[in-house]
Amino acid sequence: MPAMAGVFYDPVVNIRNASFPMRRLALAATLAAALAAQAADVKTSRYYEDALSRYEKQDYAGAVVQLKNALKLDKSQLSVHVLLGKALLASGDAVGAQVAFEEALRLGVNRAEVVLPLAAALVDQGKPGALLEDARFSPAGLPTELRAALTVARANAAADTGDARSALQMLDEARSLAPRDAAPWMAEVSVRLRMAQPAEAQAAADKALALAPGSAQAQYLRGSVAHARGQGPAALEAYGRALAIDAGHVDSLVSRAGLLLDLKRDADAQRDVTKLRQVAPDDPRGAYLQALLAEKAGRPAETRAALRDVVGLLDPVPMEYLRYRPQLLMLGGLAHYGLNEREKALPYLEAVQRSQPGSGAAKLVAQIQISQNSLDKAIESLDGYLRRNPKDTQASLLLAAAQMAQGRHARAAAIAEQALRTQESAPMRGVLGLSLAVGGRIPDAIEALEASFKADPKQLAAGTALAQIRLQAGDNKRAIQVLQTLLQSHPKQAGLLNLLGSAKARSGDTAGARQAFEQALALDPGFVSPQVQLARLDADAGKLDAAQQRLQQALAKDDKALEPTLEVAHLAERRGRIDEARRWYEKADDLAGPNVIDPALELVDFLLRQDQPEAAREAGKRLSNRAPEAVPVLIALARISLANDDVAGARTGLNRASALADHDVGALARIALLQLKANHPQGAQHTLNKALGERPNSLPLQALMVDAEIRLGELASADKRARTIATQNPKLAVGPSLVGDVAAARGQTAAAIEAYRNAHRLQPGTDTLLRLVRATAAQDPAAAQKLTEQWVASHPRDTVVRRVLADGYARQGQWAAARDAYQALLKLTPADAEVWNNLAQVQLRQKDAGALESAERALALKPGVPHIVGTAGWAAFQAGQTDKALQRLRDARLRDPGNASTRYYLATVLARAGRNAEARDELQAALRSQNFAEAKEAQALLQTLK
Numbered sequence: 001m002p003a004m005a006g007v008f009y010d011p012v013v014n015i016r017n018a019s020f021p022m023r024r025l026a027l028a029a030t031l032a033a034a035l036a037a038q039a040a041d042v043k044t045s046r047y048y049e050d051a052l053s054r055y056e057k058q059d060y061a062g063a064v065v066q067l068k069n070a071l072k073l074d075k076s077q078l079s080v081h082v083l084l085g086k087a088l089l090a091s092g093d094a095v096g097a098q099v100a101f102e103e104a105l106r107l108g109v110n111r112a113e114v115v116l117p118l119a120a121a122l123v124d125q126g127k128p129g130a131l132l133e134d135a136r137f138s139p140a141g142l143p144t145e146l147r148a149a150l151t152v153a154r155a156n157a158a159a160d161t162g163d164a165r166s167a168l169q170m171l172d173e174a175r176s177l178a179p180r181d182a183a184p185w186m187a188e189v190s191v192r193l194r195m196a197q198p199a200e201a202q203a204a205a206d207k208a209l210a211l212a213p214g215s216a217q218a219q220y221l222r223g224s225v226a227h228a229r230g231q232g233p234a235a236l237e238a239y240g241r242a243l244a245i246d247a248g249h250v251d252s253l254v255s256r257a258g259l260l261l262d263l264k265r266d267a268d269a270q271r272d273v274t275k276l277r278q279v280a281p282d283d284p285r286g287a288y289l290q291a292l293l294a295e296k297a298g299r300p301a302e303t304r305a306a307l308r309d310v311v312g313l314l315d316p317v318p319m320e321y322l323r324y325r326p327q328l329l330m331l332g333g334l335a336h337y338g339l340n341e342r343e344k345a346l347p348y349l350e351a352v353q354r355s356q357p358g359s360g361a362a363k364l365v366a367q368i369q370i371s372q373n374s375l376d377k378a379i380e381s382l383d384g385y386l387r388r389n390p391k392d393t394q395a396s397l398l399l400a401a402a403q404m405a406q407g408r409h410a411r412a413a414a415i416a417e418q419a420l421r422t423q424e425s426a427p428m429r430g431v432l433g434l435s436l437a438v439g440g441r442i443p444d445a446i447e448a449l450e451a452s453f454k455a456d457p458k459q460l461a462a463g464t465a466l467a468q469i470r471l472q473a474g475d476n477k478r479a480i481q482v483l484q485t486l487l488q489s490h491p492k493q494a495g496l497l498n499l500l501g502s503a504k505a506r507s508g509d510t511a512g513a514r515q516a517f518e519q520a521l522a523l524d525p526g527f528v529s530p531q532v533q534l535a536r537l538d539a540d541a542g543k544l545d546a547a548q549q550r551l552q553q554a555l556a557k558d559d560k561a562l563e564p565t566l567e568v569a570h571l572a573e574r575r576g577r578i579d580e581a582r583r584w585y586e587k588a589d590d591l592a593g594p595n596v597i598d599p600a601l602e603l604v605d606f607l608l609r610q611d612q613p614e615a616a617r618e619a620g621k622r623l624s625n626r627a628p629e630a631v632p633v634l635i636a637l638a639r640i641s642l643a644n645d646d647v648a649g650a651r652t653g654l655n656r657a658s659a660l661a662d663h664d665v666g667a668l669a670r671i672a673l674l675q676l677k678a679n680h681p682q683g684a685q686h687t688l689n690k691a692l693g694e695r696p697n698s699l700p701l702q703a704l705m706v707d708a709e710i711r712l713g714e715l716a717s718a719d720k721r722a723r724t725i726a727t728q729n730p731k732l733a734v735g736p737s738l739v740g741d742v743a744a745a746r747g748q749t750a751a752a753i754e755a756y757r758n759a760h761r762l763q764p765g766t767d768t769l770l771r772l773v774r775a776t777a778a779q780d781p782a783a784a785q786k787l788t789e790q791w792v793a794s795h796p797r798d799t800v801v802r803r804v805l806a807d808g809y810a811r812q813g814q815w816a817a818a819r820d821a822y823q824a825l826l827k828l829t830p831a832d833a834e835v836w837n838n839l840a841q842v843q844l845r846q847k848d849a850g851a852l853e854s855a856e857r858a859l860a861l862k863p864g865v866p867h868i869v870g871t872a873g874w875a876a877f878q879a880g881q882t883d884k885a886l887q888r889l890r891d892a893r894l895r896d897p898g899n900a901s902t903r904y905y906l907a908t909v910l911a912r913a914g915r916n917a918e919a920r921d922e923l924q925a926a927l928r929s930q931n932f933a934e935a936k937e938a939q940a941l942l943q944t945l946k
Contacts, residue, residue: 042883042884043073044070044073044074044077044080044887045883045884045886045887046883047066047067047069047070047073047080048066048067048070048077048079048080048083048887050066051063051064051066051067051070051080051083051087052083054066055083055086055087055090058090060087060088060090060091061091063083063084063087064084064087064088064091067080067083067084067087068084071084076107076863077887077891078104078107078108078109078890078891078894078895079887079890079891079894081100081101081103081104081107081109082100082101082104082109082113082114082894084100085097085098085099085100085101085104085114085117085118085121086117088100089117089120089121089124092282094120094121094122094124094125095121095125097117097118097121098118098121098122098125101114101117101118101121102118102618104894105118105136105614105617105618106614106615106618107864108612108614108615108864108865108866108895109614109894109895110614110866110894110895110896110897110898111136111142111614111617111644112142112143112146112897113894113897115136115137115142115146115150116146116149116150116153118136119131119137119150119153119154119157120153123153123156123157123160125318126317126318126322127318128156128157128160128161129157129161130157131153131154131157132154132157132158132161134621135617135620135621135649136617136621137150137153137154138646138649139151139154140646140647140648140649141644141645141646141647141648144177144178145177145178147177148174148177148178148181148183148184149174149178149183151170151171151173151174151177151184152170152171152174152183152184152187154170155167155168155170155171155174155184155187155191156187156190158170159187159190159191159194164191164194164195167187167191168188168191171184171185171187171188171191172184180211181211182207182208182209182211182212182215182218185204185205185207185208185211186204186205186208186212186215186217186218186221188200188201188204189201189204189205189208189221189224189225190221190224192204193224193225193228198225198228198229201224201225201228202225202229204221205218205221205222205224205225206222208221209221209222214245215245216242216243216245216246216249216252217242217249217251219238219239219241219242219245219252220238220239220242220249220251220252220255222238223235223236223237223238223239223241223242223252223255223256224251224255226238227255227259232259232262232263235255235256235259236256236259236260239252239255239256239259240256243256247275248275248279248280250276250279250280250283253272253273253275253276253279253280253286254276254283254285254286254289256272257269257272257273257276257289258289260272261289261292261293266293266296266297269289269293270293273286273289273290273293276289277290282313283313284309284310284313284314284328284331284332284335285327285331287306287307287309287310287313288306288307288310288331288334288335290302290306290309291303291306291307291310291335291338294306303338304338304339307335307338307339308339310331310332310335311332311335311339311341314328314331314332314335315332375402375595378402379399379402379403383399386399408629457485457486457489458486458489458490460486460490460493460496463482463483463485463486464486464495464496464499466482467479467482467483467486467499467503468499470482471499471502471503471506476503476504476506476507477507479503480500480503480504480507483496483499483500483503484500487500492523493523494520494521494523494524494527494530495520495527495529497516497517497519497520497523497530498516498517498520498527498529498530498533500516501513501514501515501516501517501520501530501533502533504516505533505536505537510537513533513537514534514537516530517530517533517534517537518530518534521534526557526558528554528557528558528561528563528564529563531550531551531553531554531564532551532554532563532564532567534550535547535548535550535551535554535564535567535571536567538550539571539574544571544574544575547571548568548571551564551567551568551571555568560591561591562588562591562592562596562599565584565587565588565591566584566585566588566599566602568584569581569582569584569585569587569588569602569606572584573606576831576861578610578861578862578863579863581606582606582607582610585599585602585603585606586603588602588603589603589619589622594626595626595627596626597623597626597627597630597632597633600619600622600623600626601623601632601633601636603619604616604619604620604623604636604639604640605636607619608639608640608643610862610864610865611862611864611865612864612865613640613643613644614644614895615864616639616640616643616644617640617644620636620637620640623636623637624637629660631657631660631661631664631667631671632667634653634654634656634657634660635654635657635667635670635671635674637653638650638653638654638657638671638674638678639674641653642674642677642678647678647679650674650678651675651678651680651683654671654674654675654678654680654683654687655683657671658671658672658675658683658686658687658690661687661690663694665691665694665695665698665701668687668688668690668691668694669688669691669700669701669704671687672684672687672688672691672701672704672708673704675687676704676707676708676711679711681707681708681709681711681712682712684704684707684708684711685705685708685709685712688701688704688705688708692705699725699729699734702721702724702725703725703734703738705721706718706721706722706725706738706741706742707741709721710741710742710745715742715745715746718738718741718742718745719739719742721738722735722738722739722741722742723735723739725738726738726739731762732762732763733759733760733762733763733765733767733768734759735759736755736756736758736759736762737755737756737759737767737768737771739755740752740753740754740755740756740759740771740775741771743755744775749775749778749779750779752775753772753775753776753779756768756771756772756775757772759771759772760772766798766800766801769787769788769791769801770800770801770804772787773787773788773804785805785808788801788804788805788808789805792805797828799825799828799829799832802821802824802825802828803825803835805821806818806821806822806825806835806838807838809821810838810841810842815842815845815846816846818838818842819839819842819843819846819848822835822838822839822842823839826839831861832861833857833858833859833861833862833865833868834858834862834868836854836855836857836858836861837854837855837858837867837868837871839854840852840854840855840858840871840872840875841871844871844874844875844878847878849879851875851878851879852872852875852876852878852879852881854875855868855871855872855874855875855876856872856875858871858872859872864895866892866895866896866899866902867892867896867899867902869888869889869891869892869895870888870889870892870893870896870899870901870902870905872888873885873886873887873888873889873891873892873905873906873909874889874905876888877889877905877908877909877912882909882912882913885909886906886909886910886913889902889905889906889909890906892905892906893906893922897925898929900925900926900927900928900929900932900934900935900938901926901932901933901934903922903923903925903926904922904923904926904932904934904937904938904941905934906919906922907919907920907922907923907926907938907941908941910922911941911944911945916945919941919945920942920945920946923938923941923942923945924942926938927939927942
């Protein structure tokens with residue numbers, strides 16, 4: 001076995017001072033149930049508090065046991081999952097830690113609470129690339145100190161994956177965020193040594209030591225630089241200083257032992273190795289050093305045992321983790337070599353990726369690859385084949401289909417156009433029409449599809465696509481004509497009858513639609529889609545039970561059928577059964593094939609409607625993996641970013657979507673609207689110019705452009721455009737509404753009120769009223785409130801205005817009026833969680849015992865929304881349920897640590913529980929906010945805790 005002790009000076013393998021990765025009756029029954037639930041809450045809380053105490057004492061195993069006991073009682077406890085992750089990570093179980101943190105994220109923890117330990121868990125598993133690729137590790141939107149620390153972690157990950165230049169750029173960013181932090185300088189030392197830049201490494205080490213003179217890691221890094229430069233005595237001295245600060249500093253023990261071996265000071269080396277294996281028994285470097293010492297001493301059995309320890313630790317580690325760690329690769333190779341296991345040594349010593357060879361049977365290979373969803377491989381095979389056989393239409397069809405499956409619709413269209421230059425083909429022209437349609441070039445798509453359909457009216461693909469485009473455009477009449485033509489040639493096509501039923505349903509012909517669906521089922525009793533469509537007709541007619549029964553019958557035949565699964569989700573949500581709806585949406589997403597994105601898009605929409613942005617983020621990741629360049633996906637991801645306050649990420653994604661949307665006016669309008677929500681008027685203006693190029697007279701687009709111009713300060717242009725709209729549409733409110741918006745932007749309140757009053761006269765409605773109310777409130781709040789009250793009196797079912805009225809009462813401290821307004825609103829919207837939450841807040845102000853019931857109603861409707869959880873916690877505390885209050889407020893604080901009111905509530909409960917230090921931390925964090933309702937109370941409470 002070669003003596004390689006000298007490799008141990010290299011700090012490139014930064015274990016970061018952690019163990020190695022592997023390491024009367026109804027009433028009585030109701031009361032009994034309530035008491036049982038409360039008892040469970042108390043027991044769960046006590047398990048958690050005991051675990052927290054154990055964790056603080058570094059009894060991680062005991063903490064894990066108690067936290068798992070808590071989860072047996074209630075798996076939804078957010079704080080339990082977070083602490084469990086931290087305890088597992090500290091005990092060396094990186095995989096378990098990752099599972100706990102990701103469950104916390106799924107339940108709605110604020111990303112800032114777990115992003116760093118989750119990053120550490122992934123790195124400890126050999127997944128540094130995740131820190132660079134996973135959107136959860138974007139520093140955007142995080143507090144400054146956390147951004148700095150995360151940026152350093154990402155820099156280490158970039159270095160681990162071989163991108164030293166990006167690593168240095170990230171470290172510069174980290175220093176700009178935290179100029180007095182030594183961590184970026186420490187990280188730079190290793191990067192510079194990787195780049196063979198010892199002088200720069202020395203300068204970084206000196207900076208780190210100047211900022212953190214009492215840091216063992218900084219001393220170690222100085223020793224590493226000296227070691228790399230061949231300055232043995234200086235390296236030994238630095239390692240000694242590091243170990244004087246921290247006798248168990250793993251990297252210093254490793255490096256000093258290796259250096260001592262090189263110096264033939266085996267006895268001294270043995271002392272360091274013995275200590276190393278005590279403090280870090282899962283570090284393979286200690287085992288290999290022991291093998292070297294045993295070999296030198298002539299103890300072959302001990303040598304083999306130590307080498308077996310090395311490979312036992314390294315073989316389970318993914319090769320992608322080791323590929324940028326030459327020291328560990330060398331250890332694995334040498335250890336297997338020393339054990340005479342050459343085949344196992346080879347991948348360590350070579351560490352290369354194999355390329356995919358081409359094949360003359362490319363079409364067959366591509367078909368197999370497409371069936372296995374290996375689309376990139378299929379595209380690679382077909383590209384190579386078509387370079388040699390450019391006239392093969394079948395191969396071109398396959399390639400275009402693969403590109404479309406990847407969301408690259410423009411590329412698919414280009415392939416089809418190229419093939420059509422060589423040979424006219426109705427199927428190929430149909431593929432061209434399909435790719436153009438999905439890419440948003442609707443007029444061109446219709447032209448291609450009509451040409452294909454005219455050439456061959458029996459073409460199912462082209463005819464069906466043409467009918468679907470007509471339906472999407474709202475041209476139901478022509479869609480029905482196409483379908484009836486197709487049915488002349490294909491009278492027994494149940495799919496065509498199903499589509500005909502959809503077209504008739506959209507045109508308002510319910511009887512005709514039901515007849516078509518029933519004909520489709522008569523032809524194919526197992527056809528799921530018409531069963532779902534009939535269930536929709538039942539639901540729209542208010543026959544919800546009949547719809548449910550029909551869907552259950554469909555699922556009884558195939559419990560993995562996607563369409564009825566999604567419709568069950570829609571029906572559950574329609575009935576207000578939110579938890580049930582989520583399960584069905586998630587099931588539909590799981591059932592969807594890898595290239596089917598609609599269920600994932602629906603799941604994202606649902607989660608955003610339920611105010612669960614973190615859960616939406618997770619769903620968005622899976623969606624992005626399926627079709628990263630698809631415009632609907634990019635739009636969905638932007639909405640997720642906005643919901644998670646990642647405005648920069650939303651802007652980036654929307655810019656990309658705008659570029660890819662091409663001629664799709666509908667998509668461009670949605671993108672522009674989101675760009676305005678992201679406060680990116682420049683992007684919105686660019687997107688709207690593209691859309692107006694296609695439809696210059698579109699009123700919605702022109703109205704959006706006025707908004708963009710106002711935000712850009714281009715008020716003259718906005719005013720001109722708004723007045724043109726008003727002139728061209730004299731009977732519509734949109735024109736004077738926009739004129740009023742411009743006047744409001746100019747500070748011309750009287751003119752804005754006059755314009756809004758004119759708009760409301762033309763089209764009395766909620767939108768025009770609210771514009772008038774907002775403008776009037778700036779001059780005369782009492783008059784604005786009177787307008788709202790008058791409107792509600794004459795339009796008692798307008799829930800939007802009722803909400804504005806109730807919120808206004810609450811803002812003015814008119815608690816009795818606010819309570820009555822919210823209760824009246826709830827008679828119309830009994831499933832509105834936010835209204836229940838606001839009512840609870842008002843009742844808390846009134847010392848009304850009904851606050852807890854209102855808060856519980858809100859929480860049942862939206863169980864994961866931070867401020868609703870916080871309200872429920874505070875209401876529980878006011879009702880004397882301290883344990884439940886503590887659980888809920890911890891949960892709310894983890895979901896939204898930036899909510900100062902929540903932190904004040906939590907601190908109050910902690911102080912009552914005697915956890916004064918923790919209460920002080922929460923109060924200090926809350927008081928860093930500029931303004932919140934309970935600031936005076938928080939300051940007073942803090943004074944009592946000092």
